[in-house]
Amino acid sequence: MKYIYGTAGFRADASLLYAAIIGSTAAAALRSMELEGKTVGVIITASHNPVSDNGVKIIDADGGMLSMAWEEKCTNLANVSSKSELDILIKEYLVPSTCQASVVIGMDTRPSSPRLSELSKVILDELSASYKDYGFVTTPQLHWIVRLINQNSTYSIPSNPPPLVLYYDSLCNAYINIFSSFTVHHRPTLTVDCANGVGSLPLKELSKRLRDCIDLRLTNNDHLASKYLNKDCGADYVKTTQSPPVNLLDKMVPNQLYASIDGDADRIIFYFVDKNKKFHLLDGDRISILLVSFLKILVQKSRLPLSIGVIQTAYANGSSTAYLKKLGIPIICTSTGVKHLHHAAKNFDIGVYFEANGHGTVLFSQGCLHKLHNPSTEQSNTETAAIDALLQLSQLINQAIGDALSDMLAVLSVLGSLLWDATGWLSMYDDLPNKLVKVKVADRSVFVTTDAERRLVKPVGLQEKIDNLVASYEDSRSFVRASGTEDAVRVYAEAKTPKSAAELSAKVCGLLQ
Numbered sequence: 073m074k075y076i077y078g079t080a081g082f083r084a085d086a087s088l089l090y091a092a093i094i095g096s097t098a099a100a101a102l103r104s105m106e107l108e109g110k111t112v113g114v115i116i117t118a119s120h121n122p123v124s125d126n127g128v129k130i131i132d133a134d135g136g137m138l139s140m141a142w143e144e145k146c147t148n149l150a151n152v153s154s155k156s157e158l159d160i161l162i163k164e165y166l167v168p169s170t171c172q173a174s175v176v177i178g179m180d181t182r183p184s185s186p187r188l189s190e191l192s193k194v195i196l197d198e199l200s201a202s203y204k205d206y207g208f209v210t211t212p213q214l215h216w217i218v219r220l221i222n223q224n225s226t227y228s229i230p231s232n233p234p235p236l237v238l239y240y241d242s243l244c245n246a247y248i249n250i251f252s253s254f255t256v257h258h259r260p261t262l263t264v265d266c267a268n269g270v271g272s273l274p275l276k277e278l279s280k281r282l283r284d285c286i287d288l289r290l291t292n293n294d295h296l297a298s299k300y301l302n303k304d305c306g307a308d309y310v311k312t313t314q315s316p317p318v319n320l321l322d323k324m325v326p327n328q329l330y331a332s333i334d335g336d337a338d339r340i341i342f343y344f345v346d347k348n349k350k351f352h353l354l355d356g357d358r359i360s361i362l363l364v365s366f367l368k369i370l371v372q373k374s375r376l377p378l379s380i381g382v383i384q385t386a387y388a389n390g391s392s393t394a395y396l397k398k399l400g401i402p403i404i405c406t407s408t409g410v411k412h413l414h415h416a417a418k419n420f421d422i423g424v425y426f427e428a429n430g431h432g433t434v435l436f437s438q439g440c441l442h443k444l445h446n447p448s449t450e451q452s453n454t455e456t457a458a459i460d461a462l463l464q465l466s467q468l469i470n471q472a473i474g475d476a477l478s479d480m481l482a483v484l485s486v487l488g489s490l491l492w493d494a495t496g497w498l499s500m501y502d503d504l505p506n507k508l509v510k511v512k513v514a515d516r517s518v519f520v521t522t523d524a525e526r527r528l529v530k531p532v533g534l535q536e537k538i539d540n541l542v543a544s545y546e547d548s549r550s551f552v553r554a555s556g557t558e559d560a561v562r563v564y565a566e567a568k569t570p571k572s573a574a575e576l577s578a579k580v581c582g583l584l585q
C-alpha cells in the first residue's frame with residue numbers, strides 16, 4: 073500500500089497504519105531538529121471515520137498544519153520498504169543539528185489508538201527525542217499546546233501549570249468575561265452530540281467550569297463505547313444526512329439550539345427544529361456569517377483601522393457569499409482543506425474562515441493584537457468595550473486551528489451579546505437549495521481543477537458542458553472536483569429551487585458516466 077500524506081494526514085484501516093506511524097513520528101522528530109528543538113506534535117486520530125480506521129497527523133511548530141515540504145518527506149518516510157531504507161532517509165533529512173528533538177503526542181479514543189501511540193514512543197526513544205504524551209486529547213487541544221510551548225520560550229512544562237489547564241483557563245475566563253458583559257444574563261441551553269468521541273471529555277470539563285453561564289447538556293458522550301464512535305451521530309453525519317443524530321431523533325425541543333462535533337472535535341455544526349418539527353442546519357457558512365457580522369460591528373465601534381475578511385471554499389452556499397458581498401466584507405475563495413483557508417486568513421487583521429462542513433476558526437494577526445492592546449488615543453466607553461470584546465474573543469477562539477469547543481463558545485458569545493436565538497440566526501439569509509453527490513469514476517486523477525476548484529481544466533471540454541447546463545437554470549452553480557480523501561469525485565450543484573438543483577446535479581453527474 074502507498075501512503076500519501078493528504079489534507080487529513082495519513083488515514084487507513086488501523087491494522088495498515090504501522091509504517092505510517094513510524095514514518096510520521098520520524099518526520100516529526102526530524103522537523104523538530106530542523107527547527108532547533110522546537111516542539112512538534114503527533115496526533116493519532118481518524119476524525120469522523122469509522123472506528124476500525126485510524127490516522128496520524130503532524131502538527132507543525134507554529135501549532136498549525138505541517139508545512140508542504142515536510143508533507144512530501146513524511147510521505148517518503150512512510151513508504152520505505154525496509155528499516156535500512158528508513159535509516160538512510162532519516163540521515164538524508166537530518167540537518168546538522170545538536171538539538172534534541174521535542175515532540176508531544178496525543179490520541180483519540182479509538183481502541184487502536186494506545187497501540188499506535190506506544191509505537192510512536194518506541195520510535196522517539198530510538199531517535200533519542202524528548203517527548204510528552206498527553207493521552208486522550210482533541211486534535212485542536214494538541215495544536216493549542218504546541219503553539220503555547222513554542223510561542224512562549226519561557227514556558228516550561230515541569231514548572232508551569234499543565235498546558236491543558238491553561239487551555240481550559242483561557243477559554244473559560246474569556247467566555248466568563250464576555251458573559252458578564254452581556255446586557256441580559258440569560259443562561260443559554262445547548263445540547264451537544266459528542267459523536268461518542270474524545271471531545272466528550274473536554275466538554276464535560278467545560279460544562280462543569282461554565283455551569284453558571286451555560287446549561288450544557290451532552291449526548292452521545294460515551295468516549296469508551298467505541299463501537300458507537302461516529303455511528304449515526306457527529307457533525308459529519310448530521311451535515312450529510314441533514315437530520316438529527318441518534319438519541320436526539322424525536323427528542324428535540326422546538327427552537328432550542330443543538331450542536332454536533334466530530335470524532336476529534338475539530339469541527340462543529342449547529343441545528344434546531346422549528347415548531348412544525350422542521351429541521352434546520354446552521355453549518356460552517358452560518359457560523360462564519362454570524363461571527364464576521366458581529367466582529368465587523370465591534371471593529372466599527374472600536375474605531376481601529378483593522379481589516380476583516382472571510383475565507384470560503386467553493387462549497388459555501390451562494391446565499392452566504394451574496395450576504396457577505398452585501399455587507400461589503402472581502403471574500404477569498406480557496407481550495408478545500410483547512411491548510412488553504414488558514415493560510416489565506418492571514419491576509420487580514422481579522423480573518424474568519426469556515427468550511428461549510430464546520431471546520432474553521434477566526435485568526436487575529438499580531439498587528440491586530442498590538443493595536444488592540446495599545447489603542448493610541450483616549451477611548452470612549454463604547455470604544456473601550458468593543459476593544460475589550462475583541463481581545464476576549466481572541467483569547468476564546470483557538471488561534472492554532474479550528475476547534476469545535478472554542479467555536480461553540482464563540483457562537484454562544486455572539487448569540488448572547490445580540491440576544492438572538494436559533495431562529496434569529498437562521499433568518500440572516502435563506503440557503504440556496506443544493507445537492508452534493510459522490511460519483512465513482514475509473515480514475516479520479518484525470519479531474520484537474522483551477523480557480524479554487526470551481527472550474528475543470530481536464531478532462532478537456534467537460535467544463536464547457538457544465539457551463540451550458542448551468543446557464544439553463546436560474547441562480548445556479550455547479551462544480552466537479554476529485555475528492556482528496558476518497559476514491560471518488562464530488563459534484564456540487566445549487567439552484568433557485570430544490571427541483572432545479574436536483575435536475576442540474578443529475579445532469580452534471582450524467583456527464584461523468
Ligand code: 16G
Nearest residue numbers: 079080409410411431555556557558
Ligand atoms: C479533509 C479536510 C477537510 C476537508 C475534507 C474534504 C482538514 C483537517 N481536513 O477532511 O477540511 O473538508 O478533507 O474532503 O484539512 P474531500 O476532499 O474528500 O472532499
Ligand code: ZN
Nearest residue numbers: 119334336338
Ligand atoms: Zn475532525
